[in-house]
Amino acid sequence: MGISEASAGQEIGVKKTRQKLIRATESLLQRDGLARVTTRGIAREAGVAEGTLYHHFHDKAGLLHAVAQESMGAFREVLEGLPLQVGQRTVRENLEHMLEAAFDSQLRIAPILCSLFADHQLLLRTREILNERRIGPQCSVEALAAYLQAEQRLGRVAVDVVPGSAAELLLAGSFHAAVLDHLLARQMNPAAARLRLQETVRTLLTGLKPRISGESSAPKDRNVEL
Amino acid sequence: MGISEASAGQEIGVKKTRQKLIRATESLLQRDGLARVTTRGIAREAGVAEGTLYHHFHDKAGLLHAVAQESMGAFREVLEGLPLQVGQRTVRENLEHMLEAAFDSQLRIAPILCSLFADHQLLLRTREILNERRIGPQCSVEALAAYLQAEQRLGRVAVDVVPGSAAELLLAGSFHAAVLDHLLARQMNPAAARLRLQETVRTLLTGLKPRISGESSAPKDRNVEL
Amino acid sequence: MGISEASAGQEIGVKKTRQKLIRATESLLQRDGLARVTTRGIAREAGVAEGTLYHHFHDKAGLLHAVAQESMGAFREVLEGLPLQVGQRTVRENLEHMLEAAFDSQLRIAPILCSLFADHQLLLRTREILNERRIGPQCSVEALAAYLQAEQRLGRVAVDVVPGSAAELLLAGSFHAAVLDHLLARQMNPAAARLRLQETVRTLLTGLKPRISGESSAPKDRNVEL
Amino acid sequence: MGISEASAGQEIGVKKTRQKLIRATESLLQRDGLARVTTRGIAREAGVAEGTLYHHFHDKAGLLHAVAQESMGAFREVLEGLPLQVGQRTVRENLEHMLEAAFDSQLRIAPILCSLFADHQLLLRTREILNERRIGPQCSVEALAAYLQAEQRLGRVAVDVVPGSAAELLLAGSFHAAVLDHLLARQMNPAAARLRLQETVRTLLTGLKPRISGESSAPKDRNVEL
């Protein structure tokens, strides 16, 4: 709240106070966790007075939901491009690409989403929003399942696969990885994370069943088989 | 907390106060979430005075860690029986059985584990415990991976499968399901939950790749192939 | 506060904003009580911006005083017509009529007047106004006492009565009724309220002392005796 | 919260904290008015920590009600002795005595009672208490009316008097006086206040009606007539 910043804020950000609050909250949520995030801290981080928060949101929960919604929204967009890729490239490549985007998103959302479990009242209100607005994790699963079904029709995915189950497994894999990375403070470099996801995709594509002939998932037959 | 109850507590439970506190905390954590759990609430639920808590634990965080430890510990036991089953029955049956147990455990732990994300200070100390005591999710993954590797040696799992990746995928599936069930307040009956897990196992066993011949995962060849 | 309403306000009420604020405040004072009346609420009720209040009044207390002054002023007018009625009709009728008017006024003022006790700083400044401007309850008492004294001179009121005491008793009766109606949320219909006041007047006219002869306050001798 | 006071508090007042809080609140209520009374101020005045308030009362309103109830309680006791005095001394003396007690009580209660009008939420809860517990002003009226009716049977009060109406008039007179004394900051010495009340009683006993004969309320016939 230095002088320069204050005047700068008035020049540039006349109507951006709301966004500043959301960004500040998201940032603190990531850094300290829901329980440690106070309205005082948010206001300080956003560079505004504490009372200002209440001009833009009904209360702290309202702000928190705005943050949750924005984050969830990002989640959604990731999956919206999927339908366009049906039949393009290989299934493996599409899934890898999708899963990387999902993981990035989940890595950001996971601590916020998980935080909700700390306050069942907040969890309750979030549930309602998720149901009303048709957003949230289950939508991602549906979008991915739809993609897999489309590929199934093209013969690029085995006919006996249940698309919903496979979609859930993939997203679960990346969500689990995101949660564990946070929980264990694993500092994954992007390359390692990508490799892990590729491994996940490969495992699911191949399956665990032993195969009689040499129909392994060797790189050579990528384009042919899938 | 009448007189009779107090003395009864002294007769029977002289050294069980600690356990009562842990149970009470776990129960409240499940019901209300970390943020709503107060020392007063815990004391009331446990049927002791508020001050008593501090005779058994250094502070609230200490109690919370004891709870986390117990919960995480339970997670471990689930997987300890796995090595005994190598080569027994079918892989599918073993995995189904294991995954059901894991899911039950995760359904209980998920809200507590997730709650930790609300308080990064608590998360930090929990991390240390997880690392020191060699408990927690990553141990389950390792145990399951070891089992898969053993089956791989017996030829009951495809040789080109990375056991760690497959193990993570399975446990991720059940963890994801547990979190979503809580988040969306899905009331799953046990039968439906079991079916869902069986579907997950089947999907992973089969894989997504289309197969030329009719080597589907039809029920008939269960015992033969796996 | 849409555009049309704002411009309409500028056309018609250019200089009535002050009155709108006073009316709005009075109305909210009645409905919610002093403690619940906020500048924001007043502005909204008056249909102006919050800041506008400070163009017309030095601060919230200034506005509150304007309201108190107006209310108290209304109290005075009620009694101004009394002198004209000396010697007219019966004393009983005049008193009944006066008391009804006083009660109506007090029913409106009581909650505002009483509210002042919640803030002694406000009470202090109100006192000054009451003393300076010669308005307020004690003026009503004096006006009524003057009327009674005039009737006393005409022999329509007993010579040994202290006019001030009787005047206070009458107004006290209606004030007390007004306060209790508010306090207990008694929903009095006008007819019942009128009857109660008539009873009050009759009681005071007759007095409690037992009388030897049958000189009751029977309706027949109304005009004769009074 | 000096050291000496703290230890003194622990010696003497182990279980009197609740009373200290009530006394402190009552005192501040009188001095500053409801709106200026803060939990912080109460705690300081009582010499305890702010949080202590919440060990003894659910919230500020709860404490306020305890205060109101205590004050009201004093009001009640005043009237309880009345039945014993039926037929004793003169009616005038009994009423004077009663009214003095009522006035003392009302002088204390008035600012608190009136304060309630500043917060309609508080008013609402008070109403409920008044209705449930059968206390409050209307009970005083009833008790006094019962006394007057008893005197009526003994012929010491005129038969055509409506006891309820007369009782209300008397208590209204003293309530009105109490409110105005506060409102105008009249510093009445006890003697003047007593005289005023005696005047009130005399006025009501005599009535306003002019009397033909000399049956005035002269001091000589006190004991005989009443």
Add this chain to the structure above:
DNA sequence: AATGAATGAGCTTTCATTCAT
């Protein structure tokens, strides 16, 4: 070991007031 009244820092929220437009 157990108690529970007391503590006080710190939380969310309200609201009268200011001021650039």
Add this chain to the structure above:
DNA sequence: GATGAATGAAAGCTCATTCAT
């Protein structure tokens, strides 16, 4: 004159922790 976003002091209240008993 009018606006309303921004302010920040102060309110009511919570709760982990202490300590005399």
